[in-house]
Amino acid sequence: MVIDLDPGPGRSVVDCCRVALLLRERLGADGIETWAKTSGSKGLHLYAALRDADSRQASDYARGVARELERAHPDRVVSRMTKADRTGRVFIDWSQNSAKKTTATPYTVRARPEPAVSTPLAWSEVESAATPEDLAFTLTDLAARLADHGDLLAPLLARDAAAPLP
Template sequence: MPDPDPTAAVTEVAGRRLRLTHLDRVLYPRTGYTKAAVLRYYTLVAPVLLPQLAGRPASFLRLPEGVEGQRFWAKRVPPGAPDWVPALEVTHRHEVLRQAVVADLPTLLWAANLGCLEFHVPQWRTDPRTHDRLIIDLDPGEGTGVVECCAVALAARELLAADGLRCWPKTTGSKGLHLTVPLRETPAARVAGYARELARRLRAALPELVVDQMAKELRSGRVFVDWSQNNSSKTTVAAYSLRARPEPTVSTPLEWSEVAGCRRAEQLVFSADQVAERVRTTGDPHAAVTDPAQAGTLPARPS
């Protein structure tokens, strides 16, 4: 009987056997970017991506037919997954889910082979009640873009520094920016409260540019500081993850000089190939995010 997928390849990765399928399938029709290219990209960036995913239950955005096909979220480890895929039992509001932890290259490629283009993780590891990251999500409203997000990011950096906290910027791979603040383990409610107050302070500092309320009618011409990303039920796209957009853009870690120097939106749009080359030539601007020595402590109250 003929093989239903003549492009399939069986390979061994770090001692794990993987069957990689439909390698010639075009997942990004606008550019011709194939599944084989996706697997290659994730292999190249695995040394910098995996530390961002390690120890955290992953949520997968799967698009088995590509970005123009059906898409769906997957949190549970799917039936038939290899028994070597690490997992955590995660208590959500109404149920307990067994979620994959992308801890190594075999697991990363196993997930990508399922059509997972985007990897998202929460701001906590094993216990949703305790966070070790603060995320500042800068979402541009109509009439604004990443240039305006950069102005807000620089203001946020100053406010955080005054509170003894450091942050690292990255693109979302879409229109906005994320700032990541590594923390010592902190009660989730306290992190969420600080994020909400920081958004208010940014609005007070930049009233013509910032909005901190979720109503969409308020966002035109302004940048929304989405403090709700620090809710334990929320996840954020990981640094170095592809995005399921018309072209294979990436949530890309940045140098602060790139944020300060941004004058046009296209300056901060990076394709998978560009990001792989950035990592090869200049390393990982986000490496310190996973360094325990960089973890900060929230102030007793915002300054």
């Protein structure tokens, strides 16, 4: 499952981090472990390995959780796709699970003046991010990160990482 956190106008990746922590806790309550990465653009992506769930089931589940968080935190979260509703909030894009959608994969280099890379994160980095620059990575950063941390998304592929949807 993929959940894309997209900051609306007036918000940044740091706000996405706060919402990611809420999502980690909420999904964890259902027995679903999550991993985070930067999108390589403005937001974050959360990944979860699911067992016996197709893209529609994953999307429906993610949509339900997004709506639940929007009700609990209407000043911080929006689950509706309407761009006008996103100002000052983080959009939880549950639709990324559709087989028709594309998402930047881990280590994707994004076409920017300073080529940003979609980079796996430790939860401690998500928790401590204070500025967008704390989570901005380029190709030149990756070798050292991989040497220091290894592939932070590798556990996502472990057989026992996959959880059933509730």
